[in-house]
Amino acid sequence: MEQRHLGRTGLRVSRIGLGTLTWGRDTDEHDAAELLKTFWDAGGTLVDTADVYGDGEAEYLLGQLMDGLVPRRDLVISTKAGSVPDPDRRFDCSRGHLLSALDASLARLGTDHVDVWHVHAYDPATPLEETLQALDIAVASGRARYAGVSNFCGWQLAKAAAWQLAVPGARTRLASTQMEYSLLQRGVEREVLPAALDLGIGMLPSSPLGRGVLTGKYRGDATPADSRGASEHLAPFVAPYLDDTASRIVDAVTTAADGLAVTALQVALAWVRDRPGVTAPIVGARSAQQLTAALSVETLSLPDEICRALDDVSAPVHRYPDHDWSTL
Numbered sequence: 001m002e003q004r005h006l007g008r009t010g011l012r013v014s015r016i017g018l019g020t021l022t023w024g025r026d027t028d029e030h031d032a033a034e035l036l037k038t039f040w041d042a043g044g045t046l047v048d049t050a051d052v053y054g055d056g057e058a059e060y061l062l063g064q065l066m067d068g069l070v071p072r073r074d075l076v077i078s079t080k081a082g083s084v085p086d087p088d089r090r091f092d093c094s095r096g097h098l099l100s101a102l103d104a105s106l107a108r109l110g111t112d113h114v115d116v117w118h119v120h121a122y123d124p125a126t127p128l129e130e131t132l133q134a135l136d137i138a139v140a141s142g143r144a145r146y147a148g149v150s151n152f153c154g155w156q157l158a159k160a161a162a163w164q165l166a167v168p169g170a171r172t173r174l175a176s177t178q179m180e181y182s183l184l185q186r187g188v189e190r191e192v193l194p195a196a197l198d199l200g201i202g203m204l205p206s207s208p209l210g211r212g213v214l215t216g217k218y219r220g221d222a223t224p225a226d227s228r229g230a231s232e233h234l235a236p237f238v239a240p241y242l243d244d245t246a247s248r249i250v251d252a253v254t255t256a257a258d259g260l261a262v263t264a265l266q267v268a269l270a271w272v273r274d275r276p277g278v279t280a281p282i283v284g285a286r287s288a289q290q291l292t293a294a295l296s297v298e299t300l301s302l303p304d305e306i307c308r309a310l311d312d313v314s315a316p317v318h319r320y321p322d323h324d325w326s327t328l
Contacts, residue, residue: 006146007200011145011146014044016280016281016297017078017280017283019049019283020047021053024056025054025058029064031286031288032062035288037070038295047077048079049080064110076115078116078118080178081097081117081118081120083121092126094123095137099138116145116148117148120151122151122153128159128160139172148201148202149176149178150178151178154192161195173200179192181206185207186314186315197276202279202280203278206281211238211241213246213250214253219254250264252313253267256302259306260306262300265293265297274307
């Protein structure tokens with residue numbers, strides 16, 4: 001698998017990443033082992049997790065598999081901290097909480113460092129400089145090699161990156177940002193992606209298949225019994241992308257796939273993988289068969305005319321101040 005630099009850093013990662021959102025909950029040890037081995041055999045290196053996935057079970061399971069199935073040195077492990085199971089405070093990005101969470105993640109993963117450590121979301125109750133200091137401490141202490149953020153909007157990302165760049169050598173520059181990005185969710189193109197491109201921050205798209213909808217499995221009001229849309233706790237996650245607008249985009253993806261003699265999954269994943277500023281979409285598969293289907297996109301590059309057609313049918317509304325005011 002082709003490797004790409006993560007933002008403006010020397011770290012190289014596979015251009016498709018493996019997500020572990022369901023590990024330890026819907027994905028058991030046997031299935032996780034198959035997924036990781038399939039990914040590794042295909043040349044994949046970037047594995048993304050978080051301390052809250054499966055209440056820590058995803059990290060623990062990954063650590064167990066690295067112990068005997070796949071060498072730790074062959075993987076680029078990315079994890080996140082800051083989300084907390086508190087209805088009154090969804091995120092705690094205080095320095096104390098983040099560093100304690102990182103230590104707990106390392107214990108579950110069975111490693112002395114993670115390759116990329118992300119702040120899971122912006123915490124308005126904590127001064128940003130305090131949150132960012134935790135990243136500096138983590139990298140300086142060797143517990144993390146690189147640092148990034150997740151789910152930061154445009155101004156939050158720009159402010160965080162500028163703060164880190166203000167003192168070169170003393171603060172850790174942001175390597176990456178993880179955001180939802182797909183043909184069904186192009187909101188990052190308004191401000192986040194332009195900021196990331198300007199600042200040399202690699203984009204790691206989550207849900208690159210529109211939460212599974214872009215595979216075409218939900219066309220015609222169909223809901224496969226083994227899909228996320230049929231899952232009690234994941235159905236609300238899928239529901240926002242089952243409207244008429246999404247249906248038109250899925251139809252266009254399917255038409256493109258038919259014309260290229262490939263699958264809708266391959267078309268949707270190739271589109272986001274090759275967008276400017278994107279380093280590696282994070283794919284969360286339920287089975288090795290699904291993952292193999294996703295990894296087959298390695299040999300596919302979409303023709304320019306297909307990309308333009310998909311861009312047009314899924315184009316978000318970008319008006320002032322995102323575009324030059326004189327064109328309005």
